[in-house]
Amino acid sequence: MSWYTRKKTPLGKGEKRGVPEGLFIKCERCGEMIYAGEFETAWRVCKKCGKHHTLPSRRRIMLLVDEGTFVEHDAGIQSMDVLKFRDTKKYRDRIKSAQKESGEMDAIVCGNGKMNGWGVEIAAFEFGFMGGSMGVVVGEKITRATERAIKRRCPMIIVSCSGGARMQEGTFSLMQMAKTSSAIAELGEAGLPFFSILAHPTAGGVTASFAMLGDVIMAEPEALICFAGPRVIEQTIRQKLPDGFQRSEFLLEHGFVDVIVKREEMKNTISTQIKHMCANIAPENIPPPVAEPENKS
């Protein structure tokens, strides 16, 4: 299900073309050279063509959560590699190098904070960690965050950016789809909203579970959002897929996305919806974030 393979070159280490590495970023689509600082200030959106490049999970949280309000939870959870999975490389080694590359323990960062004053629980995928794939750690952290949202009576926000279920954890990964969807069911039964934000790409077992279950589903422009990846479909039906197939705009047209929102407008768009849905809960009535003692390693 996790069909999405990451490009070899990590973002930010694009072709040099005579400029010092790290100083310029080349737009993945139009090739425009953008000053790294300017690129970050624009939340990695190309100023020329509007391409939304992959945003690391912590930057995503900075984008959406009021400054200084974010409290991270469950930072110390790591994969156990129960299956002792090994393909051309040991899964254990893949985890280690992904941790080193991304600076994260696994493919998601969770916590609570305020969004224009509204208390929220938020989970943001880290695509730089094995393509944002969902194994037991991701499933557990999303479930815990949803359970905290129910306990604190606040909205739940998940920003998806994932190739799908993580193959290296076998059927354990598959079962996280049921586990997270069941938690979202309970959130809904508690009368609390779930905002599913879809970034490029959202695929496989992530799309086919919580990501498609938002009360409101918002997608970034031109994001690939699919169950089966384009290559899998092309191999199955033996024909080329039309342009724009499975992109945000396609899903909007077919009724599976509520609204397409540019990155810079995402925070205000979400908080406006929170206001409509949680008008009976004033921001100050939502309990303030509770810091839990935990060590980050």
Next chain:
Amino acid sequence: MAVAFLDFEKRILELENKLDELRSLSKLQNTDFSAEIRKMHKKLNTLKRETFSNLNRWQKTQLARHPSRPYAYDYIREIAPDFIELHGDRLFGEGPSIVSGFGTMDATSIMFIGIQKGRDIKEKMYRNFGMPHPEGYRKALRMMKMAEKFNRPIVTLLDTPGAYPGIGAEERGQAEAVARNLLEMSGIAVPIVCVVIGEGGSGGALALGVGNRVLMLEHSVYSVISPEGCAAILWKDQTKVEEAADALALTAQDLFENRIIDEVVREPIGGAHRDPILAAHILRRALRRNLGEFSNLSGAEIVRQRREKFRQIGSFLEQQ
């Protein structure tokens, strides 16, 4: 119809043919070969037992996909002879890869929902090789809601390579259909027993797999991705299916050991396809026993237990 067989079944079939010959010879010549027949019969059973207790994971996968293996409809017809198929998702169309409807098992009305592969080429096409479109999943959800409304237990039979990856399926929200079933199924207030009878193909199977009990037939598999898909992506070599099947730990025995499923249901020796009637009989007993455990529980308690069961799946390390 030619009998399909797998490599490791060949010796067994040869011996069976010899045994048949000996029997007819015995009749024809009116000679007593009973000693020889007994001896050969014993040898055959030993061979079957040895072969089928030592299958590797890739062989198990092949067995789970065996073209002669009983499909969902075969079990339902045998277990609930008064089964009448009910069709359509009331939204877009009928999803023929999934069969559903009420049937009577041991004087109890049960909602049966099964993913159906086709036997001959015509049925295979009609059933889309057991790869459901969104309509199939939405029909299944409609049936589950109906069962809940009339307080009837649900049995699902899983056997699919996966949800269909195609243009129409994506346009009509395959991901949403699977996701919706996961969410809704977790909250259905009647007992649900799910059985993997052949191939448990990823999200396409799980979409009907959120039960109070999840069982697997002895020679079935359940996996996040097929060994072929896994080999192509991780090994970048489609011939590495044995390695991939091994790494994925996808057999009924693996999943039971890893506490992902609740029970392994025995199959007739040599596999369910060697004696489909007996296989259905064994399955019926397992269903009766499992459903019986929920007969005195309230709807709310049934939901609580089901959610708790899935909540617990998966271990991880945690630093405090």
